[in-house]
Amino acid sequence: MEQLSTIQQINSAIMFGNLTNTELSSIIDAVKWARSQLTKDVKNSIKTGQMVKFTSSKTGRTMQGTVNKIAIKYVTVSVPGWGMWKVPANMLEAA
Numbered sequence: 001m002e003q004l005s006t007i008q009q010i011n012s013a014i015m016f017g018n019l020t021n022t023e024l025s026s027i028i029d030a031v032k033w034a035r036s037q038l039t040k041d042v043k044n045s046i047k048t049g050q051m052v053k054f055t056s057s058k059t060g061r062t063m064q065g066t067v068n069k070i071a072i073k074y075v076t077v078s079v080p081g082w083g084m085w086k087v088p089a090n091m092l093e094a095a
Contacts, residue, residue, distance in 0.1 A: 051095040
């Protein structure tokens with residue numbers, strides 16, 4: 001993928017530029033679509049029983065566990081010593 005600008009330049013343009021509400025809504029829609037595609041890609045690449053890792057928003061730690069169930073929005077991951085976690089698919093990566 002060709003990078004048109006740096007993330008910092010894009011963020012600055014959004015935060016300090018004079019974009020219209022319609023333009024901002026278009027950016028939001030593009031981000032939602034990209035996040036949805038990322039979720040689909042991750043869900044298609046993982047299988048039940050596979051080892052995955054994610055960073056917990058509760059503890060800030062990187063957790064590693066086994067995929068127990070893949071649902072529409074969340075993937076249930078069994079983390080030894082921490083129990084079962086329902087994690088958004090886009091937060092997972094193969095361990």
